[in-house]
Amino acid sequence: MAYRTTSRNGKRFLGNTNTTEVHDLLKEDKRSNGCQIDEFLRAGHGVYFIPDTHEQAKKEGYDNCAKCIGSSTR
């Protein structure tokens, strides 16, 4: 399942409901044109996954962020 969050604490994968892309916080691109995780969290578009895995995010229809995960399937 995916649950709304405004915090990245303790998470590895975060989804953006606006773009339906998933990000890997261990590989986050922090440049201004990168993942923009803080921006979408602030905007209320953040979700985390249970379990907190890339596989789960994909099952829920989230595509790979090109900046931190790559190999977008769209």
Ligand SMILES: [Zn+2]
């Ligand atoms: Zn990303």
